[in-house]
Amino acid sequence: MPNDEISLKELIAKGKEWFHYLLSQWKIIVLAGIVGTFLGIAYSFIKKPTYTASLSFALEDEKSGGGLGSALGLASTLGLDLGSSGGSIFTGSNLTELFKSRSMVELTLLSPVVVDGKTISLAEMYIQNNRWRDGWVDKPKLTNIQFLPGIKRKNFTRVHDSILGVIYADLSKTALTVGQKDKKISIINIDVATTNEGFSKYFCEALAKQVSDFYVETKSKKSRDNMLILERQTDSIRRELNNAITGVAVANDNTFNLNPALNVRRAPSARRQVDVQANTAILTELVKQSELAKVTLRKETPLIQIIDKPILPLKKERFALSEGIIMGGFLAGFLMVSFLILRRVLKFLS
Known part of the structure; x- marks a missing residue:
């Protein structure tokens, strides 16, 4: 009966055969690595640096009780509920998720900010920074779209909603980070990283204020x-x-x-x-x-105490030249080796 098992000796022989094959193609692999290195260098110069604005705050939520028990009991006999809180849903991780919610981010984007002596909304500032209007010249539906500061959300059209949805998706996936550095510490940190230093600072502060106002209003609404x-x-x-x-x-x-x-x-x-x-x-x-x-x-009424605010100049991070050289050369060489192996396997199978 035929034996389909491969011995260790045959496996080593096959490995040597593949090694000599790749070694014979060293010129192509090296050339691909050189090309990848130059591409990595070019990418390191083209990619814009990111500016990270960081804000931290502590939350103190003191609930009534103790000495007011008898007084609140008397009030309850008159049909008045004075002792219950209306915002217990915003506890723990729910509060951090509130910062990432679409409603809070969109309301923040409609906040006014002064840029070059003009009062515009953060959404308009984001559009200008990314030069979206240059691509809207030939699109009549987008040419006249404006996000004026203080505009009511109910007055938006479908196009307004679509643009805000794209901005929200971009910010929530790549720019906005909210969380606690340590589970044992009740200090929440907000980090906003974008390619515009001013936008990172303004958006971080405006988001903290928007969520703070909403949180305080919701927690104390019933009282x-x-x-x-x-x-x-x-x-x-x-x-x-x-x-x-x-x-x-x-x-x-x-x-x-x-x-x-x-x-x-x-x-x-x-x-x-x-x-x-x-x-x-x-x-x-x-x-x-x-x-x-x-x-x-x-x-x-809960107390939200700001501990650290973003201060200019912000932390600047850019794609290092050394990273571009290493990653570009290694990635191009790896892809070329994978291509050569795949091509030879397909040749053997055909």
Whole structure:
């Protein structure tokens, strides 16, 4: 029976045969390496340097409790919820993902920035830096597209959305990095690396502010709504109390020097006195609850403390000449060796 197994001696012989074959093609391999080296050098000169803006902040989220327990219990008997937080979803990694969300990035891109004495949006600055408008000259749908600072998102067309989508994809994949350097440390770092130093700095700061405002507003939304309701009720009861006090004075004027036997004429004044007493008690309680709501709002409003901001000049990174020489030469030589091996294998199989 035929034996299909290959011995170690035959394997070594085959290896020598392939080695001598590649050695005979050394001129082609060396030439490919030289070409790759020159291409790597050219790439190192052509590739623009990247500027990295870094910002770090710490998050302190203090929730109410303890000493306010009895007061909040009293408020709950009146149907008011003053002690619950509305933003518990933004904890841990959820907060870092919020920085990378499309809504936050797009709102940041619409933030105003002053460039060369002109106020433009960060989206327009990004388009100018990448010279996209040079390629839009022959495209009527894109020629008149403008991203004015402060423009409302609801006024965008499909073309606006498409352009913002491309910018978001580019930034989220290659430029934006958000995370914690150490899981045990609650300090979050934001890094933005682009080819424009000004854009990296402005976008990093604007994104931190946008997310910070959204986070604080969401976390304290429920307490803020309760406080506003209490303030409106307090103002309403105060107006009613003022009207009741005025009514008592009018009724007393109407009964001045009235015959003591005519007690029916004194009924309006008595009713107004009851209104004054009732409204006074209600107003006292509402003022108390309103002040408690303000304390609760302050306690449930998280503190986002910026630790380090990007300072010019930013960290500059560029593709080194030595890296271009090594990577270009090695990659070209490896590809040429792979091509020679593949060509010989196909020749044997044909």
